[in-house]
Each structure stands twice: as C-alpha cells, then as structure tokens.
Amino acid sequence: EAGVAQSPRYKIIEKRQSVAFWCNPISGHATLYWYQQILGQGPKLLIQFQNNGVVDDSQLPKDRFSAERLKGVDSTLKIQPAKLEDSAVYLCASSPKVQGDYYNEQFFGPGTRLTVL
C-alpha cells in the first residue's frame, strides 16, 4: 500500500512570497490533515478534512493560509504572503476513520520543509 505523498520536499522562499504544498493521501482514506511542526515542537493541527468538507480549521491563520481538498482526494495548502515565522515542516496525514471515530490512527507523509528568508 502506497503511503501519503507530499511535494515539494523542500522549499525556500522570501517573506511576502506565496507558496503551495500538495498532498495525496493513502487511497481510500476519508480524513486528511495538515499539520505545522516548528523545530523542537510537536505537530500542530492546521486543518482537518473529511472527504472534501472541512471538519476543523480553528488553528488555521485564515488571513494568510488556505487549503482545499477537491473531489475528496488530493489537497493543497497555500500560504500567501509568507512570514518568517512560517518556517516549519508542513506535514500531511490521512486516516481511514471519520470524525468522532474512536480509533483514529493517522499516517503521516514525509513533510515539506519550508524556509522563509
């Protein structure tokens, strides 16, 4: 079974530029998550999709971050404009379970390391 795919793996941009990340979850997984992991911290949930609907985006900085999951499969996360503090690893994860399911085990992709200069 193929894992969660993400691209690009690395991205360096200057502040105020825009950037987009792509994620393809494990086939058949209903739920998709985007996390931000700053060095030395645990992952922080940015947004959770169930199929193509948003379940939780309470921690997404909506003035600069946006995400979509068209057709309930692939997803993109965009930052526009980027700030220095956005430097982090952006992780995509997927789960076969749905919101509220007790056994919500998540599988992570390799991540995209973003550096904002």
Add this chain to the structure above:
Amino acid sequence: QKEVEQNSGPLSVPEGAIASLNCTYSDRGSQSFFWYRQYSGKSPELIMSIYSNGDKEDGRFTAQLNKASQYVSLLIRDSQPSDSATYLCALLGGKLSFGAGTTVTVRA
C-alpha cells in the same frame, strides 16, 4: 496548562536498559492515546495506540494508561541504538493533540 505535557528530556539510556517516557494531559474527555516515534528529519511514525486503562504490550514497547490520573507512559525495554529518536505523545479529544516530544538517546 498545556493540553499534553511530556518529560522535557533529553533522556540518555545505555543499550539494553529500559527507557521510560511519561505524558500527562488535561482533557478528561480524551478517548484515544498514541505514541509516535520521529527520527531526526523524518515524519512521525505510529508505534503504539492505547484506548483503555492498563497496559498494552507490543514487542519491546509497553504503553500504560491511567485515565483517573490523566497520564500515559511508554516503556522501551532492551533499548537499542535504533530507538534513538524523539517520542511524541498524542491524544484524541476533539482533535489530535501532540506533546512537544521527548528525545531519547541510546548509548552503545
């Protein structure tokens, strides 16, 4: 109080010893608890999940959950150099919340 707190580490143990990792949490409504291992520069990998009070063993790993005291722990027996990584505690309440992680170094 943070939602999920882990011992700050780093934790250094000799090869063959037991590494003990602790995690406390504030949300009494949390139902599911997970331990992820994260090697440097890699993404988190699920190693244990536990849902009810007591112990759960899987190979050299044992997870312990005590909901009344709001803690979950992970024991790594017969520690190997390949166990050197950061271990993240995570719990599922309304969303999956992670601790900051404890870095474990196994000395050969």
